[in-house]
Each structure stands twice: as C-alpha cells, then as structure tokens.
Amino acid sequence: MSRIKENEKEFKRQSYLRLLRYAKPYWFRLTIGVLAGFMVGGSLFASLMVLPDLMNAVDQSTGGGSQPTAISEKATEIVTAMENTSSKEMTKAEKEKVVAKVLNPVDEDPKLIQSLDKLEHYSKKFHLPITVENKSKVNVSWPFNYSFSVIDSAGRMAWQFFLIYVIAFVIGWTVKNLMTYINRYCTRWVGAKVIADLRDEIFRNLVGQSLKFYGKMDVGHLISRCTNDTSAIETSVANIVADATRCPIEILSCVAAIVIFSMKLQNYSLLLVILVGTPIIILPVAFLGRRIRKIYKGSFAKIAEVISRMHEVFTGILVVKASNTEELEARRFHKVNRKYFRTVVHALKMQLLMSPMMEVIGVAATLVFLVYSYSKGYNFTALIAMLAPAILAYRPIKDLAKVVTYLQRSMAAADRYFDLIDTHTGIRERSGAVELGEFKKEISFDNVSFSYGENDILKDVNFKIKKGQVVAVVGETGSGKTTIANLIARFYDVNSGSVTIDDTDVRDLKIDSLREHIGIVTQTPILFNETIAHNISYGCEDATREQIIEAAKKANAHEFIVDGRHGEGYDTEVGEKGFKLSGGEKQRVAIARAILKNPPVLILDEATSALDTVTERLVQEALNRAMENRTVFAIAHRLSTIQHADLIIVLKSGVIAERGTHDELLKHNGIYRNLYETQFKTSETATADESGE
Numbered sequence: 001m002s003r004i005k006e007n008e009k010e011f012k013r014q015s016y017l018r019l020l021r022y023a024k025p026y027w028f029r030l031t032i033g034v035l036a037g038f039m040v041g042g043s044l045f046a047s048l049m050v051l052p053d054l055m056n057a058v059d060q061s062t063g064g065g066s067q068p069t070a071i072s073e074k075a076t077e078i079v080t081a082m083e084n085t086s087s088k089e090m091t092k093a094e095k096e097k098v099v100a101k102v103l104n105p106v107d108e109d110p111k112l113i114q115s116l117d118k119l120e121h122y123s124k125k126f127h128l129p130i131t132v133e134n135k136s137k138v139n140v141s142w143p144f145n146y147s148f149s150v151i152d153s154a155g156r157m158a159w160q161f162f163l164i165y166v167i168a169f170v171i172g173w174t175v176k177n178l179m180t181y182i183n184r185y186c187t188r189w190v191g192a193k194v195i196a197d198l199r200d201e202i203f204r205n206l207v208g209q210s211l212k213f214y215g216k217m218d219v220g221h222l223i224s225r226c227t228n229d230t231s232a233i234e235t236s237v238a239n240i241v242a243d244a245t246r247c248p249i250e251i252l253s254c255v256a257a258i259v260i261f262s263m264k265l266q267n268y269s270l271l272l273v274i275l276v277g278t279p280i281i282i283l284p285v286a287f288l289g290r291r292i293r294k295i296y297k298g299s300f301a302k303i304a305e306v307i308s309r310m311h312e313v314f315t316g317i318l319v320v321k322a323s324n325t326e327e328l329e330a331r332r333f334h335k336v337n338r339k340y341f342r343t344v345v346h347a348l349k350m351q352l353l354m355s356p357m358m359e360v361i362g363v364a365a366t367l368v369f370l371v372y373s374y375s376k377g378y379n380f381t382a383l384i385a386m387l388a389p390a391i392l393a394y395r396p397i398k399d400l401a402k403v404v405t406y407l408q409r410s411m412a413a414a415d416r417y418f419d420l421i422d423t424h425t426g427i428r429e430r431s432g433a434v435e436l437g438e439f440k441k442e443i444s445f446d447n448v449s450f451s452y453g454e455n456d457i458l459k460d461v462n463f464k465i466k467k468g469q470v471v472a473v474v475g476e477t478g479s480g481k482t483t484i485a486n487l488i489a490r491f492y493d494v495n496s497g498s499v500t501i502d503d504t505d506v507r508d509l510k511i512d513s514l515r516e517h518i519g520i521v522t523q524t525p526i527l528f529n530e531t532i533a534h535n536i537s538y539g540c541e542d543a544t545r546e547q548i549i550e551a552a553k554k555a556n557a558h559e560f561i562v563d564g565r566h567g568e569g570y571d572t573e574v575g576e577k578g579f580k581l582s583g584g585e586k587q588r589v590a591i592a593r594a595i596l597k598n599p600p601v602l603i604l605d606e607a608t609s610a611l612d613t614v615t616e617r618l619v620q621e622a623l624n625r626a627m628e629n630r631t632v633f634a635i636a637h638r639l640s641t642i643q644h645a646d647l648i649i650v651l652k653s654g655v656i657a658e659r660g661t662h663d664e665l666l667k668h669n670g671i672y673r674n675l676y677e678t679q680f681k682t683s684e685t686a687t688a689d690e691s692g693e
Contacts, residue, residue, distance in 0.1 A: 019233075019414055022194045033186030034245045036179040041249030043176035048257040048389050116150065119164065130164070138164075183246050195234035198417065202226055205421055211491045212452070213425040220308025225420055228303050232296070232413035240410065243403045247396035254393035261386050267373065288350050292405055295347040296412035302340035309336050347409075427490055429511055436513040439600040439631070440502055442466045443488060447497035450483055457483045458654045460497070463647070465633060467600075472634040472642035474675065475651035481635045485603045488633060489518050519599035521626070523606060523637075525590035527578030532561055533570040535578075536592045543596055545570070555592035555622040560585055584619055591622045602626060604634040606641060639676050648672065 023030055120132040129142035138161060140146045148160040206222060262268050313320060313329050320329055369390075373383055443465040450458040457480045465471045473481045486492050487499050490506045499506050506514060527535050536551060537543040548570065552558040566572040566580070578586045594602060604623065620641065636642040643662040650658035650665070650672050658670050665672035 018418060019194070019410075022197055023190055026190045026193055029186050030190045033183050033190065036183035036186065037246040037249050039179040040176055040183055040246050041253040043172050043179060044250055044392065045253035045257060046172045048253070048392070049260075180246065187245055191240070192234065195230055198233065199226065199230045202230065202417065202421060205423075208426040209423070210425040210427055211486065213423070215452070218304075218308045220311035221304040222420075223311065224300070224304035224307045225416060228307070229300055229413040229417050232300065233410045233417065240403050240406050243396075243399045247400040247403065250396040251393050251400070254389040254396075257389040258386065261389075265386070267386065288353060288404075292347060292350045292408040292412075294412070295343065295350060296409045297415060299340065299343040299347055300413055300416055302336075302343050305336050306333075306340050309333050427493060427511060430508055433508055433510045434504070436501060436504070436509045436517055439467060439517055442502070443601070443631070443633075444500045444503075445484070445487075445497070446500065448487065448494050448499060449496045450480075450487065450492065450494050456654055458487075461654075461656055463649055463656065463659065465631060465647075467631050468629070469646040470627065470632040470634065470642075470644070471647045471649065472636045472645040473649045473651060474636045474639065474642070474672065475657075479651040480654045481651060482605065485520070485605065485633060485635060488601070488603065489520065490514055517599055518601045518603060519594035519597045519626075520603045521587075521590050521594050521605065521623070523635075525578070525586040527574050527581070527586055527589060529573065529576050531568075531571045531573055532566070532589060535574060535589055536596055538593055540596050547596060548592075551592040551596035552589075554595050554625045555588045556618045557585070557588035557592050557622070560588075587619050588622055591619070591626050595626050600630060602630045602632045604632060606635060606637045639672075639679055 116132050116135050119130065119138070122128065123130045123132070129140060131139045131141075133139060136150050138148055138150060148158050150158055150161050203226060206226070258271065262271050309332065313333070320326060369387070370383070373386070445461050445463050448458055448461040449456070461480075461484070463471070473484060475481055483492070487494060488506075490499075490509075490511060493507060501509070501514070501517075528538065530538075533545065533548050536548050536557075540547075549558060552561060552570075560566070561572075562569050572580070574580050574586075574589075578589070581589065604627075623641075634642055634645065636645075636648075639662075642648060645662065648660060648662060648665055649656055650670075652671060658665055658668060658672055660668070666676065
C-alpha cells in the first residue's frame with residue numbers, strides 16, 4: 001500500500017515537471033511575463049513607500065484646523081512658550097512672534113524637512129526637473145518654469161507640494177498596472193500555447209495507437225480526455241502561470257513595506273499577526289487542495305461517462321428510434337449526468353470554502369491589529385501606513401489561494417492526460433527499417449498465427465499472393481478474413497510466423513512506404529464531413545481537380561455527383577459519416593479514392609452485399625476497373641463476385657480448410673460448394689420472386 005502511495009506521489013510530481021517542460025520553447029515570452037511580475041511588485045513597493053509621505057502631507061496640512069484636540073494642543077504650546085521666555089515683560093510684537101513661531105514651525109518641522117530631503121534626493125537620483133531651495137521653495141523647470149513656496153499664506157503646506165507626491169503615487173500605480181497587463185498577457189499566452197501543444201500531442205498520440213487499442217477503449221472517453229481534460233488544464237494553467245509569477249512578488253513587496261514601517265514606528269503587532277495568521281491560512285488551504293485534486297479527478301471520469309453515453313446514443317440513433325427507447329435513453333443519461341453533477345458540486349464546496357475562510361481570518365487579524373494599535377495610541381497616519389500594504393496584500397493572497405485550486409484541478413486533469421500520453425500501443429518501426437520499393441513478386445504468409453488476448457484468430461496460415469493475382473478469402477463470420485487483410489497492411493503484428501512482401505518481412509519495412517503501396521475499400525465506407533472532392537483525394541492532397549474527376553468517372557461516381565442531386569457537385573459536403581449520400585454513392589466515392597491513390601496492392605472487403613441490383617452492378621463495374629493491373633486480396637461475401645479469382649481460400653475457425661480456384665473447389669464437394677449452392681439457391685429464389693414466377 002505504501003509503495004502504491006509512493007508511486008502516486010512520484011507520478012504527481014512528474015506531472016508538475018512535465019507541464020513545466022512544455023513551456024520551455026516559449027521561455028523568452030515567459031521571461032518577459034515573469035520580469036513584468038517582478039516590476040509589479042517593485043512598483044507596488046515604490047507606491048507604498050510614497051504613501052507615508054502622502055499621509056504626512058495630509059497630517060501637516062491640518063495644523064490650522066478647528067478640531068478641539070488640535071486647538072488645545074496649540075494653546076498648550078503657546079502658554080509653554082510664553083512661560084519659558086526669559087523676559088518678564090514682553091511687547092506685543094514679541095508676543096506675536098512667539099505665537100507665530102508655535103503656529104508656523106516651518107523650518108523646525110521634522111516631517112516637512114524629511115519630505116523635502118526625500119524630494120531633493122530623488123530629484124537628483126532620477127534627474128527630475130525639480131529643485132529645492134532653502135527648504136522653503138520648490139522650482140519646477142518642466143514642462144514649464146514654475147516656483148512655489150512650501151507653506152502657503154494660511155500656514156498650511158502648499159497644494160503644489162502635495163500634488164508632487166500625488167503624481168509620484170499615480171505614476172507608481174500606473175506602472176504597476178501596466179506591468180500587471182504585460183505579466184498576464186505574456187504568461188497567459190504561454191499557458192494557452194502550452195495547452196494547444198498538449199492537444200496536438202494527445203491527438204497525434206491517439207491516431208498513432210493500434211487498432212487493438214481502439215478495440216478496447218471507449219471513443220467517448222477518448223473525446224473527453226482530448227477536450228474536457230485539456231480544457232481543464234487550459235483554464236487552470238492560463239491563470240496559474242500569470243498569478244503564480246505575480247502574486248508572490250506583490251505579497252513580498254507588501255510584507256517588506258510592513259517590516260520597514262514596523263521598524264520605523266516600533267510597532268511589531270502586525271508582524272506578529274502575520275506570523276501567527278500565515279500557518280492558520282496555509283494549512284487548511286493545503287488540506288483542501290489535496291481534496292480538490294482527488295474530487296476533480298473523479299469528476300473528469302464522470303464527465304467522460306456522460307460524453308461516452310451521448311456518443312453511443314447519437315451514433316446509434318436509428319436503433320433508438322426504431323426501438324422507441326428515447327425515454328429509456330433519456331433516463332439512463334439523466335442517471336449518469338446526475339452522478340457527474342454530484343461530483344462537481346462536491347468539488348465546488350471545497351473550492352468555494354477557501355475564499356470565505358481566508359476572508360474571516362484576514363478580517364479578524366486586521367481588527368486585532370486595530371484594537372492593539374488603538375490601545376497604544378497610534379495616530380491615523382501610522383495606522384494607514386501599516387494597514388495599506390496589509391490591505392493591498394489581501395488580493396494577491398486570495399489569488400494565490402485560487403492558484404492552489406486551479407493547480408490541483410489542472411493536476412487532476414494532467415494525471416489523466418499523461419496516463420494516456422504514456423500509453424503506446426502503436427505499431428513500432430524496427431531500427432533500420434527499409435523503404436518498400438516497387439512491388440515485384442509476391443506477398444507471402446508463412447505459418448502465421450495471431451490472437452486477440454486469449455482468443456486465437458489465425459493458426460498456422462500459409463499462402464502466397466503473386467503479383468497481378470486476385471486472391472479471395474471466404475468463410476463464416478469471425479473466421480479471420482479481415483485479420484488477414486489487417487496483417488498485410490500491418491495494422492497488427494503476427495504472434496508467430498511472418499508476412500513478407502518480396503521476401504522482406506513487413507516488420508522490417510517503413511510503415512508509411514508499406515501503406516503507400518496498399519489501397520483499401522471496406523464494406524462500410526468511411527467518409528469525412530468534407531466535400532466529395534476532398535473525400536476522393538483523401539491521402540492524395542496534391543491531386544488536381546481533373547485527376548479527381550477522372551477517378552470518379554472510373555468509379556461510376558461522376559454522373560451522380562454532377563447530375564443535380566447534389567447541388568454543389570464535387571464541392572458538396574457529405575455530412576457526418578456521409579449521411580447525405582446513399583450507400584451505393586458512398587461506396588463509389590470510396591472506390592474513386594482507391595483508384596486515385598493508384599496502389600499496386602488493393603484490399604477489398606466486398607462492398608456490394610448490401611446494395612440493390614442496379615447499384616450493385618455499378619459498384620461492381622467500378623471495382624473491376626479498380627482491380628485492373630493490380631494485385632488484389634478480396635474478402636468475399638457474395639461468391640458470384642470471385643468466380644474468376646486466381647486463388648480462393650476458405651477459412652474455418654482461423655485455419656485454411658480449403659484452397660483452389662472456383663471450379664476446383666466446386667469439385668471438392670466441401671465447405672465452398674455448400675456455401676455456393678446455398679447462395680445460388682437463395683439468388684434463384686429472389687430472382688423468381690422479383691419476376692413473379
């Protein structure tokens with residue numbers, strides 16, 4: 001059990017690292033985004049450093065106010081100044097001078113001097129068009145020359161001096177938001193591009209899997225992993241990359257500002273609150289994060305079931321309609337969908353719990369700080385200087401908590417994604433595989449055996465298909481006819497024995513060169529939701545319109561394409577799985593595709609068994625043209641279509657029971673003769689019924 005848990009942890013750790021590796025090609029844009037995130041924190045820190053001076057300015061400008069506390073304080077200062085005067089008797093002018101000195105202590109105000117010193121320092125450091133003259137006057141040389149006294153006629157700080165700090169704060173805040181935009185754009189661009197790459201990779205991986213893989217997997221589940229799982233990673237990663245590169249810097253900037261202000265004011269209460277409150281926040285967030293990942297992993301499995309159910313019903317809608325089971329399928333879908341809903345709601349409860357929990361802790365911590373500061377008699381300016389960075393840190397902390405949720409959600413999807421990416425069932429080329437040049441001699445099956453798991457399909461099959469021959473195989477359903485065709489095209493590998501082309505094992509050939517030599521026409525033609533022309537030229541993308549039309553003519557398809565039944569002609573879209581075309585039309589489009597490819601080897605899963613007599617004749621004529629000057633392996637259902645084959649193989653339970661020409665097999669009085677007579681009698685009966693005899 002512990003070993004399983006260790007493997008799960010290792011897999012999760014690898015999921016984190018593997019996602020990061022996908023961002024490596026876009027390091028430059030990501031670096032810009034990260035640097036912008038650092039500048040967000042820097043500009044925020046600079047703005048916070050200006051804030052105390054801004055508040056000091058407000059505090060200084062209230063010296064002549066009418067508040068009772070301020071008046072009583074000034075009165076006390078005046079009385080004290082009078083009492084400390086050495087002269088027993090003072091003239092009126094001397095008394096006015098003492099009072100004026102108390103009311104307007106311009107040069108002796110340490111806050112004002114400190115503000116002027118800072119202004120002078122930053123003006124020289126950043127070459128600002130501002131100079132300070134005698135601690136009482138400020139000169140501005142751009143955008144025009146302008147001078148003003150630090151103290152106005154009413155004894156208050158001049159509004160122009162206050163405006164300088166306002167402008168500095170606004171500039172810092174503007175830079176912060178500009179850098180926030182750059183950070184979010186660059187990092188989210190990288191996040192979106194990474195997901196596009198993930199989606200490309202999983203699609204490429206899936207189309208490279210073997211047919212055996214698709215025989216075991218549910219298509220709805222695969223679609224869900226390609227769409228829902230990658231979408232979950234997309235929405236999460238896009239937010240994670242942006243917030244994870246910005247929020248920590250903003251939080252550090254706020255904490256640094258709090259530390260500096262705490263040291264200046266010798267008030268360490270807020271630092272103590274942060275020190276105690278941080279683990280109170282982190283521990284529940286970490287616990288909930290693990291729960292969220294587990295729940296979301298279950299929800300992705302449930303939505304896959306929902307999509308699978310939809311895919312199954314929609315593809316089999318004809319049977320559903322014919323069986324009048326719409327209501328039954330609706331109830332089944334409701335049951336599956338309900339399970340998914342419950343899982344999502346469970347995850348939602350965990351996710352939404354984080355924000356109010358953090359908010360309660362944050363508000364409680366702030367109130368504790370205010371009560372303590374009030375008891376110590378700290379003034380408004382000191383409280384603002386301390387609380388502003390704490391308040392500004394709340395949002396990035398909250399965003400960082402969301403990052404935890406997004407991260408766990410994306411990792412739940414990433415676990416499923418990488419589990420599929422790490423599945424490799426595709427046919428692999430051997431090292432040193434060679435190109436298949438011109439097909440010259442023969443295809444040979446030498447003691448070939450093949451099985452699906454425990455189920456044996458072929459047993460010690462031996463035969464040859466010489467160049468230019470037509471070889472047909474007949475037999476009951478499940479006897480292994482289609483498996484032989486799949487082994488020729490190397491959709492599967494044999495368990496024992498070998499399939500060779502011109503004495504070269506197909507496993508030693510490059511797969512693309514092998515399949516370039518093979519064309520396939522199946523009993524159920526596969527058409528894509530594209531135009532008729534695109535379906536004919538599928539696999540031959542460089543084919544001209546003239547070549548497409550010529551192939552369609554040979555396949556008896558040109559007439560129905562242009563006679564008006566399909567308004568756009570060759571540019572008519574055939575619909576999902578070609579539903580706009582009839583069965584015979586679909587077959588002829590598929591044959592035209594094979595003719596256009598012009599392969600030396602043609603595999604036919606006879607396409608005429610489910611067609612009416614007229615359409616069958618047209619399709620058979622097209623097949624005969626497609627077979628001209630080619631080596632053909634035909635899976636036969638109607639024996640009348642293979643009477644002229646050079647070799648007919650009869651399969652029974654995966655073993656070759658009979659072989660020979662049509663006439664030879666009829667003389668044997670065996671399985672083939674019984675099949676032929678059964679079909680012949682059935683055909684005679686059907687013909688008699690049609691003629692009314």
